[in-house]
Structure formats: structure tokens, C-alpha cells
Amino acid sequence: DVKVTQSSRYLVKRTGEKVFLECVQDMDHENMFWYRQDPGLGLRLIYFSYDVKMKEKGDIPEGYSVSREKKERFSLILESASTNQTSMYLCASSFLGVGNQPQHFGDGTRLSIL
């Protein structure tokens, strides 16, 4: 069974902290994505990666960075967390052959910034 695993279901951090959200997939997928989900706004793409060490900005990259050192792992970094980054964060992956279509999602990390 395919699996996208996000390291934390719930996370509480303070304003100004550096925050790391980790995502691992076991399907040998080339593409990996980070989205944030907010009520009334749907899912918005923050960054995606189509290969190790490759990254592309999505719709809302400001305040975030990413790291993809290994194929199976894609990390989202909040350099200096702010309260407006309180949200649900979802990681996804897919094979290169389906284009940038997010196929398999993790269960999300609900992040609260105090």
C-alpha cells in the first residue's frame, strides 16, 4: 500500500522559531509537493520538487523554503514562524509520468504558531 508519511500530526511553535515539517514517501516517486489548507481557500501550493535537489515555487512560497536531499524525503522549512502560518500542511507525491498531478497525500500536519 502506498504511503506518504508526515512526521507530526500536530505541532505548536512560537513566533520567530525555525520550524521543520518532514515528509517521507515509500513509492519511489519523483514528484513531491507541499500544500497548505485553510478554510474557504482550499489547498494552495507552496513548493514542489521533481527530483533530488530540485525545487519550484508554487503559489505562496513567501516565508517558506524546502529541502530535498534524498528522493524519498521532502522537508518544508518555516525560517521564522509567524502567526499567519498557522494552518494545516499537506504533503503529496506522484510519478513523473503523470505530470505535476498530486496523487497521494499524507494525513497532514496541523501547525499552530503562538
Place this chain on the structure above:
Amino acid sequence: GQQLNQSPQSMFIQEGEDVSMNCTSSSIFNTWLWYKQDPGEGPVLLIALYKAGELTSNGRLTAQFGITRKDSFLNISASIPSDVGIYFCAGLLLNTGNQFYFGTGTSLTVIP
């Protein structure tokens, strides 16, 4: 960024009823996806549509890629309690660097 308009925002229906929801935009899309999200979980891909006019089924679910390429529709027949969840559409906009844009979701409640 682009936003897809999904309607209705929420639905409360009796078990056994059919359900229809849609996704519209002022822009032209060349791929449509439909997802379902259960409470506390990530979205699950239900159906993918790649051609204008295409009609695709997945069990009791049927989705259509609108002829104008600006909309898509999802129908659920004979609803059951496990259909409860939030349904999202997502579209691939031409000439946007291959990024999918998501709708705002339709929350479905099925009353047994």
C-alpha cells in the same frame, strides 16, 4: 493565484439520494481532478479527466470535463454514509508551469 469556484459549499442529503456538485472558473483548464478528504486525513484522488467532454466513472461516482473547458461536474449516485467528507476539484491551467489549482471544497453530509 487562480481560484476555482465550487458549489455548493455544503450539502445535507438523505442516504440513497443522488448528489451533484460542480467546479467553475473563468479560465480554461486542460486537466481536471476530483478528490475526497475524510476528517483527519489527506485528500484521496477519485477521478482524473484529460479531455473536454470526457465522462469517467469510478463506482458510484461519475465526473465530466465540461465542453467549454472552464468547468467540471461530479455526481454521486445512491449516496451512503461513508460518502461523508469534503470533495475538492483541482484543475491544471494552461501555461502556468504545470501547477494544479484547487477549489474551495464541497462538504457533504449524508443523513442515514
